[in-house]
Amino acid sequence: MTGSHPLRKRLERLGTRSLPKLLTLQDRNPHSPTYGCFDRNFWHLRITDFPSGMAQEFVLPLALAYSNRLEGNDFFGDPMIREWVRAGISYAARSAHPDGSCDDYYPFEKAAGAAAFSLYACIEAIPAAGLDPAPFLPFLTQRAEWLARHQESGRLSNHEALIANALYRLSALVGEPRFAELGRRRLDRLLTWQSEEGWFFEYQGCDPGYLSLTIANLAELAELRPELPLKAPLLRAIGFLHSLQPPDGWLGGEWTSRNTNNFFPHGFELLGKTIPEALDINTRAVGAMDPAPEYDDDHIIGHHCWSYIKTALSWRDTRPEPSVSPDRDxxxxxxxxxxxxxxxxxxxxxxxxxxxxxxxxxxxxxxxxxxxxxxxxxxxxxxxxxxxxxxxxxxxxxxxxxxxxxxxxxxxxSSQMTPLKNLVLRSLMLTLGRFNPDLIRAILQRLLITGKxxxxxxxxxxxxxxxxxxxxxxxxxxxxxxxxxxxxxxxxxxxxxxxxxxxxxxxxxxxxxxxxxxxxxxxxxxxxxxxxxxx
Structure with missing residues (x-):
């Protein structure tokens, strides 16, 4: 059962409003070779020549809807939702490369972000939907092993935190300590990316929206493994955001290093047990989501959907009064x-x-x-x-x-894709890129993101x-x-x-x-x- 706090209800509505669209994006025909695929551009419209592995992340909000009563949720306890979650995880396994990796924007990309988001979602969705993990363990362990040894170009702290979190959660799911050890190595690497000011690097700078996702993963890790040395890093990160939070409460916008209106609130509720400032940040940020940013496109629709639902499920109705901004600069x-x-x-x-x-x-x-x-x-x-x-x-x-x-x-x-550029990229990925996708990724990062x-x-x-x-x-x-x-x-x-x-x-x-x-x-x-x- 959920509480009646108005901000909790807002999160429930935001988290459930896109659930029917997720099913439109999924191939739900059991006789289809792409049964379970959430990339409609691939399986139905046929305007891409490979499926985006990131799309299989959509199993998580559906699994949470299946297992929880939420405002606006018609899917609670529906056996077909459970089956479509199972089909989604199965397709993630069938569409993976032989080493467990997956693509996102172009073939043979082997994208760490897509692999990490989808692995985390599958691991979380299995118990939420009441599924037997045994049929999926070969795929889950293979993807986890690929992520554990793969280091993408650039410092993307939210990816690193997600990888560490997924590895620890898989260790708990399958009872294998080696995945926890692999997760600890990635966590140690991530902690070296924290600025003395409290934020974690995203490429070259500070993005408070992506920082909220890094905090969320570390908060989940701190709850799963209380012995990890996360108290001090989390206190610094929360202190940074609490000091920086604008008067209207919203931590997104084009003033951030990556120009996002991101905010992932679920970690702040977990931290609210011991860090009251985390609840204050959430109260003000969720209060500013009226209206919320519109992420309802086919590729990024899932990220905030499951974060909003997770936040609603852990929301604390007893909260400190929102703080008044201090007069100091x-x-x-x-x-x-x-x-x-x-x-x-x-x-x-x-x-x-x-x-x-x-x-x-x-x-x-x-x-x-x-x-x-x-x-x-x-x-x-x-x-x-x-x-x-x-x-x-x-x-x-x-x-x-x-x-x-x-x-x-x-x-x-402002370069756009053209038929010639697309042909060149495909040729590269079918030859050099097939064996060295990180080189192509680094070049594209330089062209599109970090090069100025x-x-x-x-x-x-x-x-x-x-x-x-x-x-x-x-x-x-x-x-x-x-x-x-x-x-x-x-x-x-x-x-x-x-x-x-x-x-x-x-x-x-x-x-x-x-x-x-x-x-x-x-x-x-x-x-x-x-x-x-x-x-």
Whole structure:
């Protein structure tokens, strides 16, 4: 039985609203060769030539719905839901590579993230659906062994935490201590990725949304294995988020390193037994999910679905009162994030993202800004240059109630797949990539995520906060023929699977600055705005 706390009910509704769509995504025909597959683009629409292994993660929210009474859940105790969970796990096993790995975006990719999410989901779904684990053990152990020895390129702490959690949970499921030892090795590696400020690295920086998933996995591990040395790392991580949490409670947005509106709440409820600040974070963040971010696309629909349900099941109706934001400023230099306060105004600045900011009055967000974006014509090509690409090279000057960020603008990445590019990628994966998928992954990470082509354009942004609002001065200098120039609330320029989803802040109008570019051989912009007094 669940409680009646309104935020618990909200989580139940959010967790169950997409369950019917998960079944639409699944092949539910027992005579089909792809029975159990959740990648509808593969088995039904036939617009891809391989199934995404990540999609088999969808067995977990269905298994949780089968085994729990939840608001809006018509699937409790339904034997067909249990059968479709079984079919989903079976297809995960049938579609795996011989070494237990699976693909996500392209064939022979052998994606650690997809393997980790789906393994965790299968391990959790088996007891939730009341299934006999024996038929699945060869597959589960093979995938776990592949994950244990595989180290993907880049520092993705949420993946590392998920791998460690899955290995420990498999050890408990099958009673084999060796998987716990393998999990401990991955956990030890992960703990070296924690900043002294409390956050864990995601590629090159701090993303509070993905940090919530890392915290969730560590919280589950701490509950499963209390002897693990997780108390201090979790206290630092919770302390970081509690200090950084904006006045409206929402920890996502384009000010984060990976531009996500992620928030995985279930770990905070587990930690609330001993860390009251974790419950405070959850109360405020879940309270801000009205409306919640819209993740209802075919690829990422499952992640938050099961997290919301797990949170509802462990929700504590007795909670501390939400804390009032302190008057003091908060600065995290390594994360490149600061909170400045003046009277009722609060300014959250992403200093390593060109001074992207969010401005609050009281507990209400009144303005979001991701910096100047330019479109320049150079020869016969038009390219976009932005200030918000993550950079450790930005020059940052902090004064009481103000911050100045300056640096080089970067070129935004906007390449799309073409038939030729697709043919080249497939050829690579069928030859070199088949035997060295990590090399292809590292190249794509460089092209799409971590690589930042610089330009001769320079920017400087000065933000000055006072009791009634914010003064913003933007300056751009360089060369090129201007096509368009403006500022928006949610521009992003790197690929992240969980970014660019709909969130209400995106309805803020575009600020067109094209007419303010000063004429002459050198491009120059000097623009000052006053924000906050009329909102």
């Amino acid at each position: 908060v600065v995290f230099p390594e994360a490149g994030l600061s909170l400045l306060r003046k009277g009722p105004m609060t300014l959250l600045t992403a200093e390593k993202k060109g001074g992207a900011f969010r401005l609050y009055r009281g507990d209400r967000l009144i303005h979001a800004d991701t910096g100047v974006s330019l479109q320049l014509r150079r020869g016969d090509r038009t390219r976009t240059y932005v200030c918000h690409l993550w950079s450790d090279d930005n020059e940052i000057e902090r004064c009481p109630a103000s911050v100045t960020v300056s640096g080089a603008m970067g070129r935004a990445k 082509p610089r330009s001769g354009l320079r920017f400087a942004r000065h933000l000055a906060l006072d009791d009634s609002g914010l003064t913003v001065r933007d300056r751009i200098e360089g060369g090129g023929e201007i096509v368009d120039c403006g500022i928006g609330p949610a521009q992003t320029s790197i690929y992240t699977v969980m970014s660019r989803i709909y969130h209400p802040v995106q309805r803020q109008p575009w600020c067109d600055l094209s007419a303010e570019i000063m004429p002459g051989s050198a491009l120059r912009l000097d623009h000052t705005r006053r924000i906050g007094e009329a909102e």
